[in-house]
Amino acid sequence: MSAPTPSLPVTPETLGYRIPSLPYRIVIAVLRAFLSFVFFVAIPVAALAYVHSRGLAIPVPIAAVTTWGVVLLVLSAARYILKPTAAYGPLSIALDGVFFGYLYYLLLLSPYRFVVPGGSVSLAAGYSLFIEILMIVPAVGILAGILTTIEDVSHPKERLPFDYPA
Amino acid sequence: MAASIVPTYRRPPAIYRVARALRWTGIIVLVLLIIYAGSVAYSAYEVAHASIQSRSLSAVSVQNGVIQISGSFTLSNPGIYPIAGLALSASVANDSGVHLGAVSVGPETIAGHSSALFPIVISLPIAGSDAAESLLFEDQYIEVAAWANVTYAYLFPLAVTLLETRSWGAPFEGFQATVGRPVLNNNGTVSVPVTVSFSNHASFLEDGALTFTVESAGQATCGGGSFPIDVPPGDSYDQTQDATLSTGCSPVGGELLSSFTIDGSTTSLPPEPIP
Numbered sequence: 001m002s003a004p005t006p007s008l009p010v011t012p013e014t015l016g017y018r019i020p021s022l023p024y025r026i027v028i029a030v031l032r033a034f035l036s037f038v039f040f041v042a043i044p045v046a047a048l049a050y051v052h053s054r055g056l057a058i059p060v061p062i063a064a065v066t067t068w069g070v071v072l073l074v075l076s077a078a079r080y081i082l083k084p085t086a087a088y089g090p091l092s093i094a095l096d097g098v099f100f101g102y103l104y105y106l107l108l109l110s111p112y113r114f115v116v117p118g119g120s121v122s123l124a125a126g127y128s129l130f131i132e133i134l135m136i137v138p139a140v141g142i143l144a145g146i147l148t149t150i151e152d153v154s155h156p157k158e159r160l161p162f163d164y165p166a
Numbered sequence: 167m168a169a170s171i172v173p174t175y176r177r178p179p180a181i182y183r184v185a186r187a188l189r190w191t192g193i194i195v196l197v198l199l200i201i202y203a204g205s206v207a208y209s210a211y212e213v214a215h216a217s218i219q220s221r222s223l224s225a226v227s228v229q230n231g232v233i234q235i236s237g238s239f240t241l242s243n244p245g246i247y248p249i250a251g252l253a254l255s256a257s258v259a260n261d262s263g264v265h266l267g268a269v270s271v272g273p274e275t276i277a278g279h280s281s282a283l284f285p286i287v288i289s290l291p292i293a294g295s296d297a298a299e300s301l302l303f304e305d306q307y308i309e310v311a312a313w314a315n316v317t318y319a320y321l322f323p324l325a326v327t328l329l330e331t332r333s334w335g336a337p338f339e340g341f342q343a344t345v346g347r348p349v350l351n352n353n354g355t356v357s358v359p360v361t362v363s364f365s366n367h368a369s370f371l372e373d374g375a376l377t378f379t380v381e382s383a384g385q386a387t388c389g390g391g392s393f394p395i396d397v398p399p400g401d402s403y404d405q406t407q408d409a410t411l412s413t414g415c416s417p418v419g420g421e422l423l424s425s426f427t428i429d430g431s432t433t434s435l436p437p438e439p440i441p
Contacts, residue, residue, distance in 0.1 A: 016176075111323070120330050126323040133321070134199055137192045144188035151181045162178045 041069035059112035089149030096141030209245030247319035335367030374428035388415035
C-alpha cells in the first residue's frame, strides 16, 4: 500500500512556463517601439527631408511614412504585450496586413520620378520588383499569424511553454 | 514521500513549429533585403558621384555633306553591382523643333568596379533639309535630347532623360557669295569679280578650298574658280577673285554654285542667284 501522491497547485510554473508581468512587457514593448521608431520612421523621414531640402521631389510623402510607421509600431507593441493571450494571432495578422498594405502603397508610387535641380536631367527609378520581393515578409507573417490563431483556438495556451519557458 | 517534478523535453506541436519557422523565414528575408537595399543605396551613391567623368560632344566636322558631332562619355561604376542593359538614344533638333539627326548606343553592361567609354557620333545630313543646311550658315540654338535606360543591381530599372539647349556656331556664319559687274579684259575675254565672305563660328579649323561655278540663266557653265580657305575658329574670311567667263555666256539671271572641300570631302553650298 503506497502513500497518496500530493497534488501540486496548478500554476504557470508547474505547467512549464513563466509569463513576464504586464508592466515588464509594457516597458519592453515601449523600448522596442522606440528603437523601431528610429529605424523605420525617424531615419526614413530624415532622409526624405534631406532629399526635399536639396530641391528634389520625394518618392513618398513624409506624412505617409510617419502615419504608416506609427500604426505599425503601435500594432507591434500591442502584439508584444498581448503575446501570452489569444489576441496574439489576430494581432500578428493585423500587423503583417498593415505592413503588406504599406508595401502595396509604396508599390503604387513606383517609379520614383524626379528632376535634378537645373531642370535638364530627369530620372525615373523603378523599385517595384524589390517591393514585390519584400512583400514575401508580411505574406509569410500573415500565414504564421493564421497558424497561431488556429492553435490558440484549438489548444489554448498550448504554445505558452515554448514562448515563455519556465 | 516527496513529490517530484521530472523535467521532460516536450517537442512543440507541429503547428507551432511551422508558425515559428515562417516567422524566422520572414525575419531572415527582411534582414537580407535590408542589407541588400543598404548596399545598393551606398553603391548607387558611389556611382552617382563618379559616373560620367568626362562628357564631350564638342568635336564638329563637315564631311561629304554631313555635319558630324562626335564625342564620347565615360561611365564609371565603382560600386559592386552591375549596370546592365545600358541603352542610350539621343536626338538633335533645331530651336524650332525640326529633327536633325539621332544616335543610339548600347545596350551595354558595365560590371562593378569598372568603367566603359562610349563613343558618340551624331550625323546631320545637310542635303534635303533646310533646317540642317542652316547649321552651316546660321548661329542658332540646338536642342539635344537624350534618353538612357539601365537596370542597376538586378532589381532597379532606371530611366534618365536629358534635355539640353546648346548654342551652335555655324562654320560659314553669314556666308555670302556675290558676283560683281562683268569687266571686259584686254585680251577680249570677260571676267566677273566673285566675292566670298563669312565667319567661322565653328570649333574647327576650316582648311581646304571653296570652288565656285558661274552659271547662266540657261544653266550653262560660264566659268569658275577656287578660293583657298584657311580660317581658324572665330576668324572671318572675305576674299574676291576674278572669274573668266566663256565667250558669249552671260551670268545675268544665273546662279553662283559653290562647294567647299575639307580633308578630301566635298560639301555643296546652296546656289546664290546672280542679279
